[in-house]
Amino acid sequence: MTTTQNHNLLRVFLCHSSSDKLAVRKLYNRLKAEGFDPWLDEVNLIAGQIWQDEIEKAVEQSHVVLVCLTPASITKEGYVQREIRVALDAADYKPEGTLFIIPAKLQECEVPRRLSRWHxxxxxxxxxxxxxxxxxxxxxxxxxxNVTQVHTPPVITQRASNSPARVNSSYTVWAAIIAVVAILILVVALLFTSNKASGNTPVAGITNSINLVTDQNTATPTTIAPTTLAPTTATTTKLQTTAATSVVVTSQTTATTIKTTPPTTPPTIPTTTAAPVTTVKTPVSFTVVPTATGFNDVGIERVWNRIDKPVSEIPGIGRSFTWGASPISKVSTEMYNNSPRVVQYFDKGRMEVNYPGNNTTGAFYVTNGLLVMELVSGRRMDGDNTYTELEASAIPVVGDAQNNISPTYATFKSVATLWDNNNNKPSAIGAVINTRIDKAGNVTTFNPPEERKMASYDSSSGHNIADVFVNYMNKTGLIQNENGTIETRKIFADATYLNTPDIFFGRPITEAYWTRAPVAGVERDILVQLFERRILTYTPSVPADYQIEMTNLGQHYYQWRYVDNKG
Structure with missing residues (x-):
């Protein structure tokens, strides 16, 4: 016999300080009277239990965590803070929009920053x-x-000692089955003996069936290779291994031959900037599932494949890496908005996944962090509106890693537009760039080694952009499509690649300045400009394909965050 019981009582965990025990005890009794199932340590814990484990278990199994706040509890270190951390961790694994944490002020007090996002x-x-x-x-x-099946044992009727025993019907059924099987075995044995005695061969159909089964069982197992989420170019295109040989690529529906040199005619220089795009980051939960090739997410691999896989496979492609040859660290998650998110570090940047589980080809599935802003300001962003104040990075922005000549990230703090919108400049489109900056942050005018001009102005950040960098943002080149084919397209304009240059690079936060920096030990003139998400450099004295490059921002940020400041 089966009955049902409904255990749909709302489980409410009462997170509180011991100094507020009297008030919380009254709250417990009121909630109990309302028909809820409150959890209070002095009531629910029993002797011999490991209370830390039981509290974590209670938080995880609760429908609501009621954080009781008073002036004493928010300033007191100890178990209440630990319970809050456990609750915050548990909240990360709840579906978006779940009503899970409720801050409850027992007295007038300030709500801790970590809880202030909940009403x-x-x-x-x-x-x-x-x-x-x-x-x-x-x-x-x-x-x-939550309906629980409760199985009631069958009622056994007592019989008199002199009444005949009742035979269980199931025993009768099994006895019949066993008898039939025994008869069949006997018949098969007799037939086999008869055939052997008369010299008859087995029936052909039976022999073939046995052979077929034997073949299937002894055949070599088929090995199924792991699915690769980003097709390789070998599926449709053979990439030649010499720079002198043209690369056969597919463009739309027609195969064409594209030389591996950049276009001779510079792209159109825009004079306006696209409207800013705001990415809303929502706390989510996820599991990091590395791809077969070592990327932390299929979306990250897709972004890398599009721009940097051709660079790694096609000699003389005409540009350097956008991200880097491969990931550079084992870090796979970082906390942001009180939630872990997938990240991947490369030499030249960091990719972030803010919506794991969503459409991996969406325009903002993979984003590019505001690393330059953090390094220059010294603020490590821990959320959209939360940060940790650190020292601005003393790592050289350009040139050799160890040098005493070139400016550092901290150098640009006096000329950059950061969180406060200072240091804006008026539009100067067409003006020659004749200012340079040294390591101390001194900005002076001089006769530049080459005439470069301002070509665009971002009215949102209040900074001009150098012509060579505008051209680079609109550069066309060989990219890999989703199906693995190679095409010539605008590099920084694709729905899966952050859509527009001002989203990928970010807005300019400084003017373009000349500076001196050693490159492989040789001091050179370099034009440098800082954007929110990337830093671009122009070195006129090196081969044309490598005159414009992105700095090793990913290396620098990783050093600053995990080595200089211990994460």
């Missing part, structure tokens, strides 16, 4: 308790019924 309730106000009950009822209504 709180003031229980010391006249209608505070009613608002809490309303929230709990709302959460209760969202919980599907």
């Amino acid at each position: 709180w309730v003031n229980l010391f106000e006249a209608n505070g308790y009613a608002k809490l009950i309303e929230a709990l009822r709302t959460r209760e209504a969202s919980i599907p019924p």
Whole structure:
């Protein structure tokens, strides 16, 4: 016999400080009377239990965590802070929009920053308790019924000692089955003996069936290779191994031959900037699933394949790496907005996945962090509106890693537009770039080694952009499509690649300045400009294909975050 029991009581974990025990005990009794299932340590813990484990388990199994706040609890270090951390971790694994954490002020006090994103309730106000009950009822209504099957043992009827024993019907059925099987075995044995005695051969159909089964069982197993999420170019295109040989590529529906040299005619220089795009980051939960080739996410691999796989496979392609030859660290997640997110570091940048599980080909599935802003300001961003104040990076922005000549990230703090919109400049399109900056941050005018001009102005950040960098942002070149074919397209304009230059590079946060920096020990004149997400350099004295490059921003940020500041 089976009956059902409904265990749909709302489980409410009462997170509190021991100094507030009296008030929390009253709250426990009121919630119990309302028909909820509150969890309070002094009631639910029993002797002999490992209380730390039980508290974590209780938080994870609760429908709601009610964080009771008073002036004493928010300033006191200890178990209440630990319980809050456990609750925040558990919240990361709840579906988006789940009503899970409710800050409840027992007295007037400041809500801790980590809890301030959730709307709180003031229980010391006249209608505070009613608002809490309303929230709990709302959460209760969202919980599907939890129906438990309760199996009742069958009732055994006592029989008199002199009554005949009742035969179980199931025994009768099994006895019949066994008898039939025995008869069949006997018949087969007799037939086999008869055939052998008369010299008859087995029936052909039976022999073939046996051979077929034997062949299937002894055949060599087929090895199925792991699915590669980004097709290689070998599927449709053979990439030649010499720079002198043209590369056969597919363009739309027609195969053409494209020389591996950049276009001779510079792209059109825009004089306006695209409207800013805001990416909203929502706390999510996920599991990092590395790809077969070592990337932390299929979306990250897709972005890398598009621009940098051709660079690694096609000699003389006419550009250097955008990200780098391969990932440079084992770091796979970082906390942001109180949630872990997938990241991957390369020499020249860091990719971020803000919406794991969503459409991996979406325009903002993979983003490019504001690393330059953090290195120059010294603010390590821990969320959209939270940060840790550190020292600005003393790593040289350009040139050899160890040099005492070139400016550092900290150098540009006095000329950069960061979080406060200072240091804006008026539009100067067409003006010759004749200013340079030294390591101390001194900006002076001089006769530049080459005449370069301002070609665009970003009115949002208030900075001009050098012509060579505008041309680079609009550069066309060989890229790899989703199907693995190679085409000539605009490099930094694709829905899967952050859409537009001002999204990929970010807005300019400084003017373009000349500076002196040693490159492989040789001091050179270099034009450098800082953007929110990347730094571009122009070195007129090197071969044309490598005059414009992105700095090793990913290396620099990793050094600053994990080595200089210990993560």
